[in-house]
Amino acid sequence: MREICSQLVLLLGRPVDSRLGYEPESVFATSARKSTPQPQVQQGECSMKDDSNASPIRYIALDIHKYYSVVAGVNRDGEEILPPCRVEHMNLEEWLGKHLLASDRVVIESTTNAWHVYDLLEPLVAEVLVANPIKVKQIACARVKTDNKDTLILARLLAANLVPTVWVPPQPVRELRQFVSHRRRLANMHTQVVNRMHSVAHRHHLNHPKGKDFQPKNTAWQQDASLSQLEKLQLELDMATRAHLEKQIEQMTRELGRMSHKEPWASDMLYLMQIPGCGVVTGMTIMAAIGDITRFENPKALASYSGLTPGLEQSGVKLRGKGITKEGRRELRWALVEVAWRAVRADPHWKRLFEELKKRMHPNQAIVTIAHHLLVVMWHVLTKREPYRHYSPERIAYKYLTWSWALDEEQRGGMTRPQFARYYLMRLGIGDELKRVALNPEFPYRLASVEEVLAIRPELLRSE
Known part of the structure; x- marks a missing residue:
């Protein structure tokens, strides 16, 4: 603790409370700290080139905004060597190539457009770190908050090796995250449209015919005499919007299905699709949020990342439990809860556990607990690359059949559904004796023979 506090004294230039690590009420006193004279930079210039032959490590921070970034730099002692300057994004790539050195260390905060800047920086400097903005705020805060001060704080945190970083996902993970997030936004919009249409029907006490709501054969109620002309127009427009959204969601779902059978996702979906309640959309959403499973040393680390772990407040001898932390990616928690609800409806093991939990907690709390347990199971099957232990080979084969039903022939790579299920059973190394699934x-349901699949997928024979 003393070492960290001394680093923060150097970093922030202000007294430090050893209990807190810093003094939140104080303002940066950078002017009170003696520093070496800085080279004069003409107004409008932003120079970082060093004329000397030696190239000491420089610590550069970028505060990224929508249309511009603020850049500042310090040396190892936290002394300012580059006054904060503003660079428009249209000139950012040229500026970075002109002023950065190969020995520089750079930090940026994780924002919506941070990854494009990260890709620009990575080939130019020795190291690029992406900071967690929430934790940065907890470590260093000031009463006066400006872009210039924020950038210098970030640079000094980097020089003191105190930057709380986030994992940098590779390009395929970034693209999948954006894709599943967009699909979920469309699904939320679809739900809003349907709810608006239901509200019109409920307002006039109109009952829907049996069958799927808002299908053409079930929309006669929309011409009821009790509806005003404006309400009929609203329903007509909402029907068009609903149909358009459903078409887009279907296209995105098909694409997720195609991707689930291709690398780099197929090797993990092979194990994830065994889990009760896990489908193509939820499975790909979970994989997008987790990324590389090997970055989590144990199930607790993954659960903490998901935000499904309970919080805790301690003061002296008093301990008070809180709800889940809700840290991490929101779509991961959504997907896990969806999987949990399906699992308790379809699987006896999880249904029995859910009923036991409901006796001592609210059903919503119980389903979150189930989601937590399922996430632990996912860590084990993904890390150890093993079959789901609560399922027999026949049950796993049925899960692979349900996977094949979500894909068309083109998405299955030309394989029939029985061939598709057998293909993944062979990759998992189980069920060679199974001829059919008769739950x-x-x-x-018939399964293709091993010989039939080897004839069209000879790479399985080579892998053995």
Whole structure:
């Protein structure tokens, strides 16, 4: 603690409370700290080139905004060597190539447009770190908040090696995250449209016919005499919006299905699709949020990342539990809860656990607990690359069949559904003796033979 506090004294130039690590009420006293004279920079210039032959490590921070970034730099001692300057994004790539050195260390905060700047910086400097903005705010705060001060704080945190970083996802993970987030936004918009249409019907006490709501054959109620002309127009427009959104969601779902059968996702979906309640959309959403499973040393680390772990407040001998932390990616928690609800409806093991939990907590709390347990199971099957232990090979084969039903022939790579299920059973290394799936004896499903799949997928023979 003393070492960290001394670093913060150097970093912030102000007294430090050892209990807190810093003094939140104080303002930066950079002017009180003696510093070496800085080279004069003409107004309008932003120079970082050093004329000397030696190239000491410089610590550069970028505060990224929508149309511009603020850049500042310090040396190892936290002394300002580059006064904060503003660079428009249209000139950012040229400016970075002109002023940065290969020995520089750079930090940026994680924002919506941070990854494009990260890709520009990575080939130019020795190291690029992406800071967690929430934790940066907890470490260093000031009463006076400006772009210039924020940038210098970030640079000095980097020089003191105190930057709380986030994982930098590779390009495929970034693209998948954007894709699943967009699909979820469309699904939310679809829900809003449907709710508006339901509200009109409820307002006039109109009952929907049996069958799917808002299908053409079930929309006669929309011409009811009790509806005004404006309400009829609203329903007509909402029907068009609903149909358009459903078409877009279907296209995105098809694309997720195609991606689930291709690398780099197929090797992980092979194990994730075994889990009860996990489908193509939820599975790909979970994989997009997790990324590389090997970055989590144990299930607790993954659960903490998901935000499904309970919070805790301690003061002296008093301990008070709180709700889940809700840290991490929101879509991961959404997908896990969706998987949990499906699992408790379809799987006896999870249904029995859910019923036991409901006896001592609210159903919503119970389902979050189930989601937490399922996430732990996911860590084990993804890390150890093993079958789901609560399922027999026949149950896993059925899960792979449900995966194939979500894909068309083109998305399955030309394989039939029985071939698709057998293909993934062979990749998992189980169920060679299975000929059919007969969980319901009245409706058995045939599985392709091992020889049939090897004839069209000879790479499986080579991998063995």
